[in-house]
Amino acid sequence: MTERFDIRHIDLAIADADAGTPGGRALSVFWWKDLPLGTRASLQEELPFGISLLRQLTAEYAARQLEARAVMLGAPLRATYEGWAKPAISLASALEAENLIESLDEFATASSVAADDISVVICTRDRGPALAECLRSVVAQRGTPGEIIVVDNSRDCNARSVCTEFPDIRYVHEPRAGLSRARNAGIRASRLNIISFTDDDVEVHPGWTAEIARAFAGRDVEAMTGLVLPARLDTGAQCYFEFAMGGFGTSFIPRTFGRQFFEETRPHGAHVWKIGAGANMAFRRSVFERLGLFDERLGAGAAGCSEDSELWYRLLATGGECLYEPRAVVFHHHRSDWPGLKRQMKAYMKGHVAALIVQYDNFGDRGNIVRVWTQLPIHFARTFLKTLIKGSPGRLGILAAEIKGWLAGLQFFLRFGWRKQQVPMRAATAIAKETAR
Template sequence: MNGDAFRVRHIDLETTDIDGDAGDTASLSIFWWKDLPLGMRASLPDELPYSRAHLRQFAAEFSAAQLAARSTSLGAPLRATYWGWPKSALSLAAALDARDLIDSLDQLATASSASAQDISVVICTRDRGPALARCLSSIAKQRSAPGEVVVVDNSRDGNARSVCMQFPEVRYIHETRPGLSVARTAGVRASRHGIIAFTDDDVEVHAGWTAEIARVFAERDVEALTGLVLPARLDTLAQRRFQFDMGGFGTTFVPLVFDQRFFEETRPNGAHVWKIGAGANMAFRRSAFDRVGLFDERLGAGAAGCSEDSELWYRLLATGGACLYEPRAVVFHHHRSDWPGLRRQMRAYMKGHVAALVVQYDNFGDRGNIIRIWIKLPAYFLRTFLRTLFDGPPGRIGILAAEVEGWLAGLQFLLRFGWRKRRALPRQNLVEERAR
């Protein structure tokens, strides 16, 4: 996957039975059934085009996964396992024996027609005008228009204002205090509706994004939702390394419930809340913020580095809530295209991750967070180094070095006692909420 050319292509298996690809370029093929994302495959040129038999095999395989994950008569919804993966409840053979397989998939793939008028879309931006314009253009094409779109400009000089003026439906907020959590909190406070959906300025959203978010909150009693984040392009080596070696923002194509069982199972080693999703595609009921507080302003880009989203999910789960991952809600992310940018990103991710672990320990006293800092993360670094040394892709050692740098930078938060005293909610409130 290291060649100069690499395409992202989309294949609708409902209408395609012959792959017209010339087979001259490596590709990440993302498969759909109408508007329902099914799965993806990375292929070298000599593996393309896919034969009709391969396409049928993919359709059967993906159908089995979707039926198991979405049909209540077959055991759905699936709960997340220790590593955040779905626990299979239906075999491929059983799915192939099921009656009216295609009709069932057709029904599951029915696009949502739910109204999104109770959704406030919040986009936080800083000095990325062209990317913001692209994001807002995609939101303007939603099948179900949101109740409002709020752009929080975190730049010093308010340079996103001119972009927002091109979109009359957008409400513009200028938040001069730096930090993604500060900006997201400003967006929550400025928003007017009962559901608050977040995406980033380097994202383009699928036309059904808001409608699918609205459907979930109408049908399911959950406080938080995350969705599928697909790569928009894989033109550069840095983008491919992030997607294939670092896992991108997740590759699961079936819905998952992250509940108390998931939290308790992973809690002894630091609850795996980062598996729940990505801040580039998440939504909350407003009542969730009323219950556990807003984003912790010590975390996130412009502060500790990142993990302001996963720390909030931690609070929700630790106090009895649940989060749903629903891949029907799709966005397309423009990964960082340059190698220095990727290294900075991975350093910031690890630094922010350690900071969030400290915050989670301070809020709830869960020692698994400290175990992850001192035992689990160093073990991950060692395993990755040994694996990469003997059979690693080009550049992985450089990314690992950036992660180690981030870990070392994050250790400072253990000693910053003044920093540790500031919380999104007082610990007493969180402990009382957990005991209910």
């Protein structure tokens, strides 16, 4: 997959016809006002969309939002084994519902909840221009956050000059390398009750903080994640990550990850990576007070990644829940070149294995070990066979990077000093045992 995709944003609330005429392939992102509805990848000959197709898509998207968001139908839905939620009614029944568009208008009403109790933490390392774009999107929020904290994880304080261009930005320097250390520095520096995180390779939607505020105000939410859309698909590597690798698991349906999801997936390593992405997540301060901070053995600059999913694991293992709310939207800049993508996938797999080991050490759940030694090797074998059959040589390079990451992650089994349980983990384990009684 080498051809670029134009990204088109189409508001179905005002689109009587598809006026777009991209010069090639396109990924269309459909909205109803500020409510994201879905995406559709198309070849050039399939564009522009006809009015009948747009009306059909509107009806289907409206029905899916109704079955997922209507309180009378049990919203928010609860995630099950695959991470998806089972609606109370079928899509066909939802399509027959009266006032479908009126319901869509209601769901798309922009949040008016104040965001002044939100601390936005942005961790950065040697990405000055990208950080500037990220900050421009954050300071342009409709719901002004209570504080914006930039944690500079570079040795030479490279981000300081960028931060001086933006008033009211709090600058924190964390010279010890590691994303978890940077995020923990941001938590310690924050002063408000809700702490949200995004990354320096991300731009946030204008309603991002307001939607986070609404999610925490509307129900007893301890943690949440949101929708991560691609910012650009200009290169083959970006397109491959988004379409072949699944990107960041784009879903437009809200759902709650809790005890049912955790217990159903626990025998094979609880699938907490399906909860969301660290580029778009938020927590109540009480979560860190109860469970401890991000594990500094994990994350970029350390074991590789999965510091976010390991914290979600702790949360669910101790009886907590995490809401996925796609109304909180960010746009991520994927790695633009193949070497960068391969390094990323190696780091992802290395960090994933390390997190599974940490989770096993902390809670004794054997499903984590089953995934390391059984499920992942089976996944590699199946992917290899499928790649040979389909003749996709690019996938072999990515697969090789993942296997290298898996092998690199296995070293943590033997590093007993690294595996020594930390004090916050002991507290979480005690809470888990108490919850299970």
